[in-house]
Amino acid sequence: MNESPHLSPSAVQASREVRTVIGRLRRRILNAAEAEDITFGQESVLTRLSGSQGVTASDLAAAEGVRHQSMTATVASLAALGLVERHPDPDDGRRLLIALTPEGHRRVEEGRQARQEWLAGELQNRCTEEERQAVLAAMTVLERLTHG
Numbered sequence: 473m474n475e476s477p478h479l480s481p482s483a484v485q486a487s488r489e490v491r492t493v494i495g496r497l498r499r500r501i502l503n504a505a506e507a508e509d510i511t512f513g514q515e516s517v518l519t520r521l522s523g524s525q526g527v528t529a530s531d532l533a534a535a536e537g538v539r540h541q542s543m544t545a546t547v548a549s550l551a552a553l554g555l556v557e558r559h560p561d562p563d564d565g566r567r568l569l570i571a572l573t574p575e576g577h578r579r580v581e582e583g584r585q586a587r588q589e590w591l592a593g594e595l596q597n598r599c600t601e602e603e604r605q606a607v608l609a610a611m612t613v614l615e616r617l618t619h620g
Contacts, residue, residue, distance in 0.1 A: 490614070500590075501587050501590065501591055502515070502587075504586055504587050504589075504591070505582070505583040505584075505585075505586035505587045505590070510550070510553070510555075510579075513536070513538075513546060514546055514549065514550055515583060516536060517532060517536065517543075517546055517547070517550065517556075518550065518556070518572065518576055518580050518583075519580055519583070520532065520535060520536070521556065521570065521571060521576070521580075522572060522577065522580045524571070525569075525571060526559065526561070526569025526570060526571040527569060527570055527571075528561070528567055528569060528570070529544050529547055529568070529570060530543075532547070532570065547570055550576070554573055554575050554576075555572065555573055555575055555576035555579060556571065556573060556576055557571060557572075557573050558570055559571065595607070
């Protein structure tokens with residue numbers, strides 16, 4: 473990869489390291505709450521649905537970056553597990569909205585709790601107070617990057 477001559481070596485190195493570490497950390501966090509009966513993709517759909525009253529399969533497919541047919545299969549498997557339900561859109565009866573069932577809400581919350589507990593435990597057991605404070609400071613810097 474050709475690096476732009478106007479980028480400092482430290483910016484290039486920090487970029488590489490942040491992407492690498494965040495990718496690894498994301499995988500570890502997801503594994504902490506891995507349910508044996510659902511896939512990462514299904515877990516992602518459940519999490520996405522947790523903040524809505526209902527979403528179409530097309531909207532879910534676009535948000536997850538998959539084909540509509542793939543999302544339809546994912547939704548069908550989640551429905552078979554009793555985690556989501558489909559109901560007519562009150563604004564357009566031809567469309568179906570997908571929403572979490574009470575069991576789906578419970579599973580999403582349990583997953584969040586497990587991921588939170590895992591990460592807090594790792595930070596507690598493997599880091600000093602000074603290192604945890606450094607993580608908090610770094611998060612302030614990284615958060616600034618997300619606000620455009």
